[in-house]
Amino acid sequence: MKSHLLAGIAATSLLAGCAAMTEPLEATGDPVMATAIPEGTGIFAQPSELPFHAPDFSKIRDSDYKPAIEQGLAIHKAEIEAIKANPAAPSFANTIVALEESGQMLNRVLGVFYAVVGANTNDTLDAIDAEISPKLAAHYGDISLDPVLFARVKAVYDNRAAMSMTPEDAVLLEETYEQMVHAGALLDEGQKAEIKQINTRLSELSTDFSQKLTQATKDQALVVADASALAGLSAGEIESARAAARDRGVSGYVIPLQNTTQQPSMPALDVRATRQQLFTNSYRRTDRGGSTDTRANLAEQAALRARKAEIFGLPNWASYQMYDNMAKEPQTALDFMGQLTPALAATQRREAGVLNQAIRADGGDFTVRPWDWDYYAEMVRKERYDLDEEAVKPYFEVDRVLEDGVFFMAEKLYGITFKKRSDIPVYHPTVSVYTVYDADGSELGLFYFDPFQRDNKRGGAWMSNFVEQSKMAGTKPVIYNVLNIAPPADGEPALASFDNVITMFHEFGHAVHGLFANQRYASLSGTAVARDFVEYPSQVHEMWATWPEVLQNYAKHYQTGETIPQDLIDKIEAASKFNQGYSYGETVTAALLDMKWHSLSAAEAAAIDTPAEVDAYEAQALAELGLETDLVPPRYRSSYFRHIFAGGYSAGYYAYLWTGMLDHDSRQWFRENGGLTRANGDHYRATVLSQGGTKELFQMYRDFRGRDPKIDALLSAKGLDGSSADAEADGSDETGG
Numbered sequence: 001m002k003s004h005l006l007a008g009i010a011a012t013s014l015l016a017g018c019a020a021m022t023e024p025l026e027a028t029g030d031p032v033m034a035t036a037i038p039e040g041t042g043i044f045a046q047p048s049e050l051p052f053h054a055p056d057f058s059k060i061r062d063s064d065y066k067p068a069i070e071q072g073l074a075i076h077k078a079e080i081e082a083i084k085a086n087p088a089a090p091s092f093a094n095t096i097v098a099l100e101e102s103g104q105m106l107n108r109v110l111g112v113f114y115a116v117v118g119a120n121t122n123d124t125l126d127a128i129d130a131e132i133s134p135k136l137a138a139h140y141g142d143i144s145l146d147p148v149l150f151a152r153v154k155a156v157y158d159n160r161a162a163m164s165m166t167p168e169d170a171v172l173l174e175e176t177y178e179q180m181v182h183a184g185a186l187l188d189e190g191q192k193a194e195i196k197q198i199n200t201r202l203s204e205l206s207t208d209f210s211q212k213l214t215q216a217t218k219d220q221a222l223v224v225a226d227a228s229a230l231a232g233l234s235a236g237e238i239e240s241a242r243a244a245a246r247d248r249g250v251s252g253y254v255i256p257l258q259n260t261t262q263q264p265s266m267p268a269l270d271v272r273a274t275r276q277q278l279f280t281n282s283y284r285r286t287d288r289g290g291s292t293d294t295r296a297n298l299a300e301q302a303a304l305r306a307r308k309a310e311i312f313g314l315p316n317w318a319s320y321q322m323y324d325n326m327a328k329e330p331q332t333a334l335d336f337m338g339q340l341t342p343a344l345a346a347t348q349r350r351e352a353g354v355l356n357q358a359i360r361a362d363g364g365d366f367t368v369r370p371w372d373w374d375y376y377a378e379m380v381r382k383e384r385y386d387l388d389e390e391a392v393k394p395y396f397e398v399d400r401v402l403e404d405g406v407f408f409m410a411e412k413l414y415g416i417t418f419k420k421r422s423d424i425p426v427y428h429p430t431v432s433v434y435t436v437y438d439a440d441g442s443e444l445g446l447f448y449f450d451p452f453q454r455d456n457k458r459g460g461a462w463m464s465n466f467v468e469q470s471k472m473a474g475t476k477p478v479i480y481n482v483l484n485i486a487p488p489a490d491g492e493p494a495l496a497s498f499d500n501v502i503t504m505f506h507e508f509g510h511a512v513h514g515l516f517a518n519q520r521y522a523s524l525s526g527t528a529v530a531r532d533f534v535e536y537p538s539q540v541h542e543m544w545a546t547w548p549e550v551l552q553n554y555a556k557h558y559q560t561g562e563t564i565p566q567d568l569i570d571k572i573e574a575a576s577k578f579n580q581g582y583s584y585g586e587t588v589t590a591a592l593l594d595m596k597w598h599s600l601s602a603a604e605a606a607a608i609d610t611p612a613e614v615d616a617y618e619a620q621a622l623a624e625l626g627l628e629t630d631l632v633p634p635r636y637r638s639s640y641f642r643h644i645f646a647g648g649y650s651a652g653y654y655a656y657l658w659t660g661m662l663d664h665d666s667r668q669w670f671r672e673n674g675g676l677t678r679a680n681g682d683h684y685r686a687t688v689l690s691q692g693g694t695k696e697l698f699q700m701y702r703d704f705r706g707r708d709p710k711i712d713a714l715l716s717a718k719g720l721d722g723s724s725a726d727a728e729a730d731g732s733d734e735t736g737g
């Protein structure tokens with residue numbers, strides 16, 4: 001997955017129920033007690049005076065963040081106390097809207113702080129981040145579980161049938177209420193106490209899992225004594241392995257482990273014994289007993305989660321986690337994945353057959369094992385597709401891709417236009433800023449583009465807002481896209497890889513979801529939608545990267561001006577469909593494993609305790625999937641599945657696959673309706689991109705598509721419908737994480 005999702009979730013969950021605003025509390029029309037709400041000071045105390053309230057990076061100093069966050073917290077607390085102490089009867093205005101309007105200064109500073117921590121950090125900012133994270137979690141946790149506040153919210157909620165509200169008001173009320181119920185507001189005191197204990201223990205276990213896994217991943221790096229074991233790697237890679245050994249004070253060569261089961265050097269390693277050792281180190285990194293074994297930890301987490309769900313009267317953790325997702329019920333997600341597995345298993349067997357042929361042709365007398373897969377797949381890929389990534393790059397100059405590709409697409413679809421501006425300060429000199437104009441010439445918002453890799457930028461690509469759109473606050477969206485494209489050498493043009501190009505279209509899909517936001521409340525605005533929906537508009541926009549009219553407009557050789565030859569594009573698209581049984585299969589397997597752990601009842605989960613019982617349950621769960629898991633193991637095994645045991649993705653890893661279904665089903669609609677047209681873009685904007693989180697997501701999808709989503713287009717795109725020869729290209733670099 002792209003890490004912008006993580007940032008988005010961190011930001012949304014932290015900012016849930018809060019929003020920027022310009023109206024004072026008095027605007028609610030109720031008497032407000034003269035509760036002492038502290039005055040903020042410093043640059044974040046008031047909205048920036050720059051256009052669109054864009055952050056003024058010419059004035060913001062690192063030393064501004066911590067005091068502003070602390071003041072923001074104190075002000076927000078006082079505002080919450082004022083809402084609770086209001087002598088007037090609870091009303092939508094004095095409770096729900098007042099909550100939505102609270103925390104402006106905190107939102108203002110955090111919106112900027114998390115942007116720079118992600119894209120341009122330093123030790124000072126990292127230290128502030130570590131210090132404030134638990135404080136913020138406690139702060140928002142306290143608000144969700146405040147009994148006096150909840151009593152007011154519930155009073156308004158219980159009276160909802162008698163109130164006249166706009167549909168958006170009704171959604172805001174319902175979500176505010178449901179979030180508090182989900183936190184435990186309706187439980188009795190004994191249950192609340194147990195939930196608090198479970199939450200504390202789960203948080204400790206998650207940190208412990210993460211630390212153990214980080215240590216195990218480091219410890220289980222492959223060490224070889226002799227360079228001959230690394231035959232197949234380039235001279236530079238072997239030198240890196242020698243340097244890695246030196247850094248660790250060991251002799252020989254070291255290949256560090258990456259997070260996933262398969263390792264990046266697998267396709268190149270000629271020596272089978274080395275591959276097997278590297279795979280074993282990876283697959284068994286956290287099940288070796290001792291201080292880095294995570295199995296007892298994850299068993300306890302699974303049991304506590306199941307118990308927590310039980311307290312809420314739910315059958316399992318997945319039901320608890322998925323309550324506000326599009327799929328909602330675990331069974332919906334399982335049924336969806338169940339439609340993938342038969343064809344996927346057949347594809348895996350077919351691919352294994354091709355690789356076994358390649359092994360024999362190469363003089364091998366064995367059948368393919370997981371540690372052989374990438375090596376022989378790469379061999380077949382080179383033979384069949386003869387694709388040189390480097391030959392493609394000269395056609396993808398970054399500015400041309402952005403302005404003649406991404407912006408060109410946006411104008412064709414939505415009629416929007418862009419004007420680069422140099423008067424808005426940025427946090428790094430390579431960041432550029434554009435004003436975005438709607439079709440009628442009015443200003444839509446600001447778009448920041450931060451393309452290049454830096455040592456102080458985290459990996460991946462993401463989108464977020466500096467300023468959230470809100471009609472109540474009178475704010476327009478201020479949006480940024482961050483990528484990690486290799487920076488150009490001095491005097492050279494900046495060139496993107498094909499993957500980079502797809503990512504640019506993807507992230508811009510998130511950007512238009514934010515730019516077209518048209519909500520009253522910031523907490524329902526733009527990309528404030530469920531995890532199994534938010535990646536859908538972004539994935540759809542990847543389709544336009546290779547749409548002929550778009551491609552021919554931007555993919556021009558930076559020296560000759562020649563348009564990219566069609567056969568090069570055909571090769572890229574054909575190569576991208578190769579090996580899906582493995583690459584898609586390992587993701588599906590991981591998603592199913594996630595669901596297996598989180599579909600356990602409290603009693604079932606409590607019975608899995610020891611490391612041996614964890615192994616036995618995992619083996620049984622994998623065997624039940626109907627996939628070739630001996631050949632294609634999960635992308636993450638239970639004991640190193642950080643997303644679900646140390647991240648926020650438990651019972652949520654399926655979301656990548658689910659949004660893939662929405663994506664491909666929607667691509668089919670665009671193709672059937674004439675492709676890149678204003679009419680199609682306007683329809684998508686009206687039904688999806690401008691709706692934020694104001695509608696039930698199946699309804700939103702039906703408004704666009706005219707029916708519920710179907711899986712067929714996804715199956716076809718993945719070559720799982722028996723017609724892989726004419727399957728649609730899938731440029732997604734998102735699936736997997």
Ligand SMILES: [Zn+2]
Nearest residue numbers: 002004535538
């Ligand atoms: Zn994304």
